[in-house]
Structures are given as structure tokens and as C-alpha cells.
Amino acid sequence: MADQLSAQDWIDLGLKTLAKGxxxxxxxxxxxxxxxVSRGSFYWHFADIGAFHAAILARWRxxxxxxxxxxxxxxxxxxxxxxxxxxxxxxxFGSKLVLEKAVRSWAANDARARAAVVAVDRRRLDYIESLLKQAGLADDIARARAQILFWAFFGFALSDQTLPAEKQQAALDELLRMVVA
Known part of the structure; x- marks a missing residue:
């Protein structure tokens, strides 16, 4: 069976395992x-556990x-x-964020995961800022409001509290209104 498994199969299992355990x-x-399968199948696809971790972080991104x-x-x-x-x-805000929490927990304990999170956060902030600029906000305001949106997402991602769909949508509508006003 090992010859039927791909590196992607291992990465997919790794993401699920990371989210759960x-x-x-x-x-x-x-x-x-x-x-x-045997561990040999793992090492057929990855030189070592570090290479596997790097592949998981790349897939998470x-x-x-x-x-x-x-x-x-x-x-x-x-x-x-x-x-x-x-x-x-x-x-x-509508997605399940168990994996987000797991990666951030990993980043608190591992330099490679921390570097991946920093790169992802930068990419996300840059993208949000670009959307705000496209909406007509000045560069400095777009940058500040992108950070505020990111902090709101980060707080939501780490929170264990959920809202009913209608209340969550109302909160998102208000957040959007505040950011683009």
C-alpha cells in the first residue's frame, strides 16, 4: 500500500492530525x-520530520x-x-478555525512554524490593505484598518465563543461599516 500513497496523502493526514492533536x-x-503502513513510506516521501513539517506549513498557507x-x-x-x-x-469568519489555532500554538513553540505564521500574517495584512486601498482609503488609513481587521479576525479565531449566524453577520456588517467609513 505504501507505493500507492503520495506525499499529499501524508500532508493531508498531517493537517488533520495537527488540527485534532x-x-x-x-x-x-x-x-x-x-x-x-510502515514508517518507510513516510521517509520515501520526506527526507525527515523537518521536511514534513515544512510541507504541512506550506499547505496550511x-x-x-x-x-x-x-x-x-x-x-x-x-x-x-x-x-x-x-x-x-x-x-x-465563516470557516472553522481549528487548524488556525493549532498552527498558532505550534508557532509559539517552534521557530520554523513561527516564521511561517509571520509570513502568512504579512500576506494577509497586505491583501486586506490592498482591498481597502481599492475601496478608496488613503495608504496610511488602509494600513491601520487592515491591522484592525486582522486583529478582529485573530481574536475571533482564538475565541471559543460562537454566535448564531444572524448575530455573527450583524457583527461582520458593523465591522465592515466601521472599516470602510
């Missing part, structure tokens, strides 16, 4: 056992940032008049 669960032996940005851009292109900031808020 945290970064300390990202070890070759238990992952191989969960897949029903793709899923948690680049795919969301692509979705906002696609909606902008196909739905004229759609507010890209509203779309971004709906996509980010």
Missing part, C-alpha cells in the same frame, strides 16, 4: 500506523490564505458590484 502529534510512527484570496478575486471578477471585503469577511 496539535503539533506534538506530527510524528512519523503514529502517522504511519494511522495510515496502515495554501489552504488558509491563498485559496481564500483566490476565491475573493474570482468572485470580484465574476460578480461585478460584489464587495470583496464583505466576501473576505464571510469566507474567513
Amino acid at each position: 496539535g503539533f506534538t502529534a506530527l510524528k512519523a510512527e503514529p502517522l504511519a500506523k494511522a495510515m496502515g 495554501e489552504v488558509a490564505t491563498e485559496q481564500i484570496i483566490a476565491a475573493v478575486e474570482a468572485t470580484k471578477d465574476t460578480n461585478e458590484g460584489a464587495d470583496p471585503l464583505a466576501i473576505l469577511l464571510k469566507l474567513t
Whole structure:
């Protein structure tokens, strides 16, 4: 079965494991056992655990940032008049953020994960700032408000409190109104 597994299979399991069990669960032996294969399959695809961790962090960036940005851009292109900031808020605040919490916990304990989080945060802030500039805000105001939006998201991501859908939407509408006013 090992020859049927791909590096992506391992990365997918790694993301699920990270979300459920945290970064300390990202070890070759238990992952191989969960897949029903030997550790040799793991090392066929990854030189070492560090390479595996790097691949997981790269995939997290793709899923948690680049795919969301692509979705906002696609909606902008196909739905004229759609507010890209509203779309971004709906996509980010409407998603399950267990993986976000897990990666940030990992980053508190590991320099490589911390560097990945810093890079992702910079990418996110730059993108939000660009949307605010497109909405007509001056550079310095767009930068400050992008930071405020990011802090709001970060607080939401780390919070265990949920809101009913209608209350969450009302809060997002108000947040959007405050940021673009």
C-alpha cells in the first residue's frame, strides 16, 4: 500500500492530525500506523520530520490564505458590484478555525512554524490593505484598518465563543461599516 500513497496523502493526514492533536502529534510512527503502513513510506516521501513539517506549513498557507484570496478575486471578477471585503469577511469568519489555532500554538513553540505564521500574517495584512486601498482609503488609513481587521479576525479565531449566524453577520456588517467609513 505504501507505493500507492503520495506525499499529499501524508500532508493531508498531517493537517488533520495537527488540527485534532496539535503539533506534538506530527510524528512519523503514529502517522504511519494511522495510515496502515510502515514508517518507510513516510521517509520515501520526506527526507525527515523537518521536511514534513515544512510541507504541512506550506499547505496550511495554501489552504488558509491563498485559496481564500483566490476565491475573493474570482468572485470580484465574476460578480461585478460584489464587495470583496464583505466576501473576505464571510469566507474567513465563516470557516472553522481549528487548524488556525493549532498552527498558532505550534508557532509559539517552534521557530520554523513561527516564521511561517509571520509570513502568512504579512500576506494577509497586505491583501486586506490592498482591498481597502481599492475601496478608496488613503495608504496610511488602509494600513491601520487592515491591522484592525486582522486583529478582529485573530481574536475571533482564538475565541471559543460562537454566535448564531444572524448575530455573527450583524457583527461582520458593523465591522465592515466601521472599516470602510
